[in-house]
Amino acid sequence: MNNLQRSAQTKKSIMEAATSLFARDGFESTGVAEICEQAGVSKGAFYYHFESKEAVFLSLIDTWLNTLEITLNDVTYQAKSVPEGLLEMAGMMQPIFENNQYFMGLFLELWTHANRNEKVRQATVAPYRRFEETFTRLIKRGIEEGTLENVEPEIAGQLLLSLSSGFFLQASLENDKGNWGKKLQESIEILLNGMKRRN
Amino acid sequence: MNNLQRSAQTKKSIMEAATSLFARDGFESTGVAEICEQAGVSKGAFYYHFESKEAVFLSLIDTWLNTLEITLNDVTYQAKSVPEGLLEMAGMMQPIFENNQYFMGLFLELWTHANRNEKVRQATVAPYRRFEETFTRLIKRGIEEGTLENVEPEIAGQLLLSLSSGFFLQASLENDKGNWGKKLQESIEILLNGMKRRN
DNA sequence: CAAAACATAACGACCGGTCGGTATTTGGAG
DNA sequence: CTCCAAATACCGACCGGTCGTTATGTTTTG
Numbered sequence: 534m535n536n537l538q539r540s541a542q543t544k545k546s547i548m549e550a551a552t553s554l555f556a557r558d559g560f561e562s563t564g565v566a567e568i569c570e571q572a573g574v575s576k577g578a579f580y581y582h583f584e585s586k587e588a589v590f591l592s593l594i595d596t597w598l599n600t601l602e603i604t605l606n607d608v609t610y611q612a613k614s615v616p617e618g619l620l621e622m623a624g625m626m627q628p629i630f631e632n633n634q635y636f637m638g639l640f641l642e643l644w645t646h647a648n649r650n651e652k653v654r655q656a657t658v659a660p661y662r663r664f665e666e667t668f669t670r671l672i673k674r675g676i677e678e679g680t681l682e683n684v685e686p687e688i689a690g691q692l693l694l695s696l697s698s699g700f701f702l703q704a705s706l707e708n709d710k711g712n713w714g715k716k717l718q719e720s721i722e723i724l725l726n727g728m729k730r731r732n
Numbered sequence: 733m734n735n736l737q738r739s740a741q742t743k744k745s746i747m748e749a750a751t752s753l754f755a756r757d758g759f760e761s762t763g764v765a766e767i768c769e770q771a772g773v774s775k776g777a778f779y780y781h782f783e784s785k786e787a788v789f790l791s792l793i794d795t796w797l798n799t800l801e802i803t804l805n806d807v808t809y810q811a812k813s814v815p816e817g818l819l820e821m822a823g824m825m826q827p828i829f830e831n832n833q834y835f836m837g838l839f840l841e842l843w844t845h846a847n848r849n850e851k852v853r854q855a856t857v858a859p860y861r862r863f864e865e866t867f868t869r870l871i872k873r874g875i876e877e878g879t880l881e882n883v884e885p886e887i888a889g890q891l892l893l894s895l896s897s898g899f900f901l902q903a904s905l906e907n908d909k910g911n912w913g914k915k916l917q918e919s920i921e922i923l924l925n926g927m928k929r930r931n
Numbered sequence: 932c933a934a935a936a937c938a939t940a941a942c943g944a945c946c947g948g949t950c951g952g953t954a955t956t957t958g959g960a961g
Numbered sequence: 962c963t964c965c966a967a968a969t970a971c972c973g974a975c976c977g978g979t980c981g982t983t984a985t986g987t988t989t990t991g
C-alpha cells in the first residue's frame with residue numbers, strides 16, 4: 534500500500550471509530566485512547582492526522598451532514614408529485630428509526646454541541662438552512678403543480694423540518710422503534726390535508 | 733436560621749447553580765467544584781446533600797419537568813376553544829424562546845442523556861408521555877366541542893408534541909430568537925386547517 | 932537518505948469522590 | 962434560663978485515576 538492509501542485508510546478508521554463512539558457515549562465521555570483502540574491505530578497516528586479531538590468531531594459532522602443532504606435531495610427530486618414525495622420520504626425514515634443505531638446518538642450529540650460550541654454551530658447551521666430551503670422549494674413546487682395551495686412556502690418548509698426533527702427526538706426516547714415511519718406518514722397526511730387543494 | 737431552613741437553602745443553591753452550569757456547559761463539562769463555587773458552598777456540603785453529581789442531575793430533571801407539566805396543564809385547561817388554546821399556547825412560548833437562557837441548554841442536555849443513561853431515560857419518558865396524553869385529550873375535546881374533526885387524537889397529539897420539540901431544537905440553533913412564537917403559531921394554523929371542520 | 936506515517940511513554944491539568952475535622956443547631960437536664 | 966452533649970450541617974485538603982496533548986523515537990515509503 535502506498536502512502537496515500539495508507540493515510541486515507543488510517544484517517545477513515547479513526548473517523549469511523551469516532552463516529553460510533555461519539556454516537557454511543559457522547560463527545561466528552563469518549564476518550565482519544567478509546568478511539569485509537571477501536572480504530573486499531575496509535576495516538577501518534579491520531580494526532581498526525583487530526584490536530585485535536587474537536588477537529589475529528591467537526592470533520593465527521595461535515596461528512597455526515599453532506600451525506601444527509603444528498604439523500605434528502607435525491608428523494609425530493611425523484612418524487613412524482615409533492616404530496617407523494619413527502620409521504621414517501623416519511624416512509625423512508627423508518628429504516629433510520631429502527632436500524633441506524635448511530636443516527637440518533639449523533640443527531641443529539643451534534644445538536645447539543647451546536648448549542649455550546651460556536652464552531653460546531655456554524656458547521657451545523659449552514660447545512661440545516663439548506664435542508665430548510667429544500668423543503669421550501671418542495672412546497673413551492675407543490676403550489677406550482679397545483680397539489681398544494683394557500684400556504685406560505687417558508688412557513689411550511691420550516692414546519693416540515695421541525696416536525697422531522699421532533700420525530701427523531703421523540704423516537705430516540707422510545708425503546709420500541711417500530712412504526713415510527715408510519716406515524717410520521719400519518720402526521721404528514723394531516724399536514725397535507727391542511728395545505729391541499731380541495732375539490 | 734434553623735437547620736431545616738439552612739438545609740433547604742443550601743440544597744436550593746446547589747440545584748440552581750447546577751441548573752445554570754449544566755445548561756451552559758453540559759453535564760460532563762461541569763465540575764462538582766465549579767457547582768460548589770457558584771453555589772457558595774463547599775464540596776462537603778455538596779456530598780452531604782447529594783450522593784453524586786448524577787443525583788443532582790436527576791433531581792433537577794424531576795423538578796424541571798414538573799414545572800413544565802403544571803404550566804402546560806394550566807394553559808390547556810383555561811382555553812375557551814381548542815384551536816384558540818393551541819394558538820395561545822404557541823404564543824406563550826415566545827418568552828421561553830427569547831428569555832429563558834437555561835431552557836434550551838437543559839432541554840438538549842436532558843434529551844442527550846436520556847438517550848444514554850437508563851435512569852435519565854426513565855425520568856424523562858414518564859412526564860413526556862403525560863405531555864402527549866395532555867395534547868391527545870385536548871384534541872379529543874376539540875372533536876367533542878366540534879371545532880376539530882376527522883383526526884385520530886393519538887396521532888394529532890403526537891404530532892403537536894413533535895412539532896413543539898422540533899421548534900425548540902430549531903430555535904436553539906439560531907442566534908436571533910425573535911419571532912419564533914409567531915412562526916410556531918403560523919405552523920399550528922396550517923395544522924388546524926388540516927383538522928378543522930369546514931363550513 | 933529524506934520525508935511521511937506511525938508508535939510509545941510520559942506530562943500536567945483536572946475530575947469525582949472521600950475523609951478527618953469543625954462549626955452550628957437542637958433538645959433535654961439541671 | 963444555662964449548660965452540654967449529641968446530632969446535624971458544613972469545610973477543604975487530599976487521593977487515585979483519567980484526560981487531551983506532546984515530545985521523542987521507530988518504521989515504512991518514495
